[in-house]
Amino acid sequence: MGAIYRRELRAYFISPVGYVFVGVFLCLAGAFFALSTLYSGTTSLSSYFTYVLMSFVVLIPLLTMRLFSEERKSRTEQLLLTSPVSLWGMVMAKFFAAFTLFGATLLVSCLNFLFIKGEYGAINVPVMLAQLLGVLLCGAAFCALGIFLSSLTENQLIAALTSIGAIVAMLGLGFITSGIENTALRVTLKWFSVSDRFYTFSYGLFDFVSLFYYVSIAFVFLFLTVRVLEKRRWA
Amino acid sequence: MIELSHIVKRFGDKLAVDDVSFAVGEGEIVGFLGPNGAGKTTTLSILTGYLSATSGTAKIGGVDILEHPAEAKRQIGFLPEYAPLYLDMTVEEYLGFVYELKGVKLPRAAHLCEIAAVARVEDVYRRVIKNLSKGYRQRVGIAAALVGNPKILVFDEPTVGLDPAQIVEIRNLIRTLGRDHTIILSTHILSEVQAVCDRIVVIDGGKILADKSTAEFVEITQAPTRLNLRIEGEQADVLRFLRSFNGVKSAEALARAEEGVYTYFVQTAEGKDIRRDLFFALAEHDFPVLGMEALGMSVEDIFLRLVGGDDNRKEVR
Numbered sequence: 001m002g003a004i005y006r007r008e009l010r011a012y013f014i015s016p017v018g019y020v021f022v023g024v025f026l027c028l029a030g031a032f033f034a035l036s037t038l039y040s041g042t043t044s045l046s047s048y049f050t051y052v053l054m055s056f057v058v059l060i061p062l063l064t065m066r067l068f069s070e071e072r073k074s075r076t077e078q079l080l081l082t083s084p085v086s087l088w089g090m091v092m093a094k095f096f097a098a099f100t101l102f103g104a105t106l107l108v109s110c111l112n113f114l115f116i117k118g119e120y121g122a123i124n125v126p127v128m129l130a131q132l133l134g135v136l137l138c139g140a141a142f143c144a145l146g147i148f149l150s151s152l153t154e155n156q157l158i159a160a161l162t163s164i165g166a167i168v169a170m171l172g173l174g175f176i177t178s179g180i181e182n183t184a185l186r187v188t189l190k191w192f193s194v195s196d197r198f199y200t201f202s203y204g205l206f207d208f209v210s211l212f213y214y215v216s217i218a219f220v221f222l223f224l225t226v227r228v229l230e231k232r233r234w235a
Numbered sequence: 236m237i238e239l240s241h242i243v244k245r246f247g248d249k250l251a252v253d254d255v256s257f258a259v260g261e262g263e264i265v266g267f268l269g270p271n272g273a274g275k276t277t278t279l280s281i282l283t284g285y286l287s288a289t290s291g292t293a294k295i296g297g298v299d300i301l302e303h304p305a306e307a308k309r310q311i312g313f314l315p316e317y318a319p320l321y322l323d324m325t326v327e328e329y330l331g332f333v334y335e336l337k338g339v340k341l342p343r344a345a346h347l348c349e350i351a352a353v354a355r356v357e358d359v360y361r362r363v364i365k366n367l368s369k370g371y372r373q374r375v376g377i378a379a380a381l382v383g384n385p386k387i388l389v390f391d392e393p394t395v396g397l398d399p400a401q402i403v404e405i406r407n408l409i410r411t412l413g414r415d416h417t418i419i420l421s422t423h424i425l426s427e428v429q430a431v432c433d434r435i436v437v438i439d440g441g442k443i444l445a446d447k448s449t450a451e452f453v454e455i456t457q458a459p460t461r462l463n464l465r466i467e468g469e470q471a472d473v474l475r476f477l478r479s480f481n482g483v484k485s486a487e488a489l490a491r492a493e494e495g496v497y498t499y500f501v502q503t504a505e506g507k508d509i510r511r512d513l514f515f516a517l518a519e520h521d522f523p524v525l526g527m528e529a530l531g532m533s534v535e536d537i538f539l540r541l542v543g544g545d546d547n548r549k550e551v552r
Contacts, residue, residue: 003335007321014323079319079379082283083336084305233287235246 001089004080008067008097021062022105028055029109043121045113046202049131052109053198054171056142061163063098064146065156068225073154081233087226091147095222098143103136127204134201137214138194142167144221151228170194236261236387236417237282242291244277244441251277252288253441261386264413266428266449267421269438275421276316278438279391282419283313295387309337312385316392318376322365326356326375329364330382339383347382354378354408370401377408388412390420394427406431429453462501462510463489465526466517470497473522477501480516482509496525 012018032051037043071077080090110132116123145166150159173193180186190196197214200207237259244252252274259265269275280286282293284300284307293300295307321329330347339346351357354374359367364375373393380388390409394402409420409431422428428435428449435452437445445452466473470488477486482504489498503509510527517524 003332006335007332011321011323074319074322075315075317076319076321078285078313078315078317079333080336082285082308082311082313082315083333084308084338085336086305233285 001085001093004085004090004093005097005100008094009100012063012097012101017062017066018101021059021101022108024062025055025059025105026109028052028059030112033109033112033115037116043116043123045123045128045131049135049202050195050198052106052135053138053195056139057164057167057171060098060102060139060142060167061146061160063102064143064150064163065160066150067094067098067147068151068229069154069156069159073156081229087229091222091225091229095143095147095218098147099140102139102143106132106136106139124204130201130204130206133206134198134210137201137211138198141194141214141217141221142170144218144225145170148221148225148228151225236263236296237419238292238294238297239278239282240292240294242278242281242288242293244274244281244286245289251441252281254291255438255441255443256291257436257443257446259417259419261417262413262415263434264409264418264420264432266432266435267419267438268423268425268428268435269421270423273423273439274441275423275438276391277441279313279389279419279421280315283311283389284308285313285315309383310385310387312380312382312388314373314376314380314388314390314393316395318372318379320364320372320375320379323363325363326351326360326367326378329375330378333379333382337383341384346384350378350381353412354381355404370397370404373397373401373405374408377405381412385416387417387419390418392421392423394422394424402427460503461530462503462513463526463528463530464499464501464524465492465496466499466522466524467496468522473497473499476517476520476522480509480513482507482512492525498526 012021029052032048032055036048036051037045040047068077071080085093113123113128142163146159146163149162149166150156153159153162170192171194173189174195177186177190177193180189194214194217197207197210200210239258240256242252242255243250255274255278267275267279277286281288282295282300284293284304287301296310298307298310300307321332324332327347330350331343334343334347348357351360354377356371356374356378359371359375364372367375377390377393380390393409394405397405406427409418412418413431420428420431429452432449434448435445436443464477474486474488477483477499484502484504486499486501489500492498501513510529514524514527
């Protein structure tokens with residue numbers, strides 16, 4: 001498992017994908033930060049983190065699109081599947097590789113916050129930490145989703161596009177549901193809305209229910225990925 | 236070492252492997268021979284745990300591959316039909332990755348160097364796999380199979396797509412490895428199994444047709460059944476003579492080779508070598524033989540011979 005994790009992390013930087021991800025992420029984060037705090041004259045980070053969340057639509061699929069599809073296309077999955085590593089080991093290794101690069105870049109982007117200190121007043125650190133945790137958890141759920149979609153195809157482009165679509169849907173669900181009159185349907189759809197859960201964090205609340213929600217979403221998609229791999233073996 | 240019993244594999248409606256059972260003892264080199272689409276790759280995939288059988292069991296060193304996959308897989312080095320290489324890695328990195336993946340405990344640097352020497356990839360050890368020739372890539376694949384010194388090696392069509400010199404090299408390498416490994420090698424080339432293996436298992440249509448030692452096998456398949464002849468003389472007379480000759484099943488004229496010389500294609504009756512008799516008989520009748528070539532048997536011919544003719548073969552299928 002450790003071997004696959006290290007290989008995936010290195011693979012990000014052998015190809016340009018890792019550099020593109022880090023570069024674009026940091027540029028966007030910088031721009032969002034400047035717009036939503038510095039130019040708006042506020043120390044509240046909630047709109048900044050919302051923008052960051054939106055940028056995941058493109059950024060997370062960049063990280064996850066090739067994780068399984070390329071393996072299948074180049075037939076290297078045969079090496080993995082005939083090695084003494086379990087399917088869960090494979091899937092978790094790839095998930096953590098994507099999540100590590102994502103999380104590390106997110107943390108680096110937080111250096112932006114240093115600009116605030118002294119200039120406009122102080123950041124509310126506990127609120128900021130809650131928001132950061134929310135973004136991290138949400139990113140983890142999207143990584144798992146992207147990995148699942150990558151395991152369904154051997155075409156990276158399709159993996160990327162379906163991931164973009166799925167993330168847009170999960171983020172957009174919150175906006176759509178407010179217009180639905182049927183209560184049962186609205187509540188059900190709202191339950192799947194990733195962005196709604198994020199708002200509890202963005203108010204600075206540490207919410208165990210939301211934490212559990214994101215972890216379950218990630219778990220479900222990773223579980224489905226394992227099932228996809230398992231099923232292919234029996235096909 | 237390896238025990239397959241009653242393996243069946245279906246892909247939807249298609250029956251790819253139909254009740255295949257065989258065992259391989261320690262130290263044997265077994266050739267798995269069959270035409271394309273016979274079920275070789277599927278069987279090997281089940282054996283190595285890449286696919287699961289619809290029914291039946293595969294045991295590696297007494298360990299069921301489904302019940303204890305990690306333990307079973309640790310005993311096997313597998314080279315699939317297309318070597319599973321990460322093209323963006325160097326040979327060194329790749330072998331290191333496989334070493335970690337398999338959780339090998341041997342001293343790393345020494346072990347990998349040793350493998351690189353055995354598989355003869357030392358010259359390209361630090362090069363990126365993407366830039367290597369097909370022959371070298373295949374050897375890197377073999378090196379990867381050797382990581383961790385598994386007792387069993389499984390090679391699926393290891394010489395496909397290589398040039399003749401590379402083929403000889405890979406075969407020699409496999410033969411060398413056979414001294415201290417149990418090897419299963421799949422191929423659709425008869426000469427390959429004859430050159431390398433002690434025992435030959437023939438498969439077609441997902442069923443095992445024969446399981447014999449190479450010596451036995453050679454005996455069955457040795458007598459040539461098809462001859463290409465170049466004979467001087469009137470075409471009609473020669474044909475009439477050939478057709479009436481005892482032991483000839485059919486004869487036909489192919490083309491005019493030179494002035495008054497024609498080529499003929501002769502099929503002989505099963506299991507009888509008539510080349511000498513035919514030569515002298517033709518000479519006696521004043522039909523000089525200017526060329527005679529015994530055509531090698533194709534895999535298809537061998538199947539015909541093994542199952543005794545077209546009709547039987549259809550039944551088997």
